[in-house]
Amino acid sequence: MKTLLVLGATGLVGGQVLQRALRDERVSSVVAPTRRALPTHSRLNNPIVDFEQLPEQADWWHCHAVICAMGSTRRKAGSAEAFQRADIDYPAHAATLARAAGATSLALTSSLGANSDSGNLYLRTKGMLEDRLADLGFRSLTILRPSIIAGERPESRPLESVGLRALEWLEPLVPARYRSVAATDIADCLLARALADRAGLTIIESDEIARQA
Ligand SMILES: NC(=O)c1ccc[n+]([C@@H]2O[C@H](COP(=O)([O-])OP(=O)(O)OC[C@H]3O[C@@H](n4cnc5c(N)ncnc54)[C@H](OP(=O)(O)O)[C@@H]3O)[C@@H](O)[C@H]2O)c1
Structure with missing residues (x-):
């Protein structure tokens, strides 16, 4: 039985990971530090934290595996700096603490095109997090x-939903690697990989995610 740390559990992908982990017989307990409270569950520890001031001494950093589905956008975060804090520094700091406390396995939701040398802020930021981890x-x-993630979101994201509808229409014409990916498939893949703890670095591109789920 494994203990799991989930980052971003209030989000679309993180929420799917959490649901799955809580009913997975291989998982004894889940810790999900968030800034908003999650519904309670007997196997869930949900510390409410400020990611600017993570409690470095907390005993709940001791876990076997980490799943990261945390992230913002420049618009939501308010500035490029705040975006990079949320998308690089917060998850990297949390992962560092979990690693120091004994975690051996980490599975990350990054992005199609992530590259720390990219001229695009979003793709560069995702690549920088990959490098840090x-x-x-x-x-x-x-x-x-x-690629773009499909699933039910509580908030409306007009640009994303227009993009998703266009992708649905154009699906047969769109190269596989640009097609939308279900948040549920991403969650299955993250959980399978985090628990398998297979040695080394594995990068799973967008069109491979459903197959690996
Ligand atoms: N959406 C897409 O199409 C797409 C495509 C490729 C890659 N990605 C990446 O995939 C990952 C998961 O995506 P998603 O759509 O599931 O994300 P999401 O629904 O927006 O959830 C993001 C999570 O990160 C947390 N978070 C954001 N800013 C934070 C901050 N400043 N402090 C603490 N927590 C913060 C959110 O907490 P709150 O609930 O408190 O805000 C939430 O739990 C993200 O890294 C995203 O960038 C997304």
């Missing part, structure tokens, strides 16, 4: 690089 010494690191 690769330096932490996890025995097993899996990076998923999805």
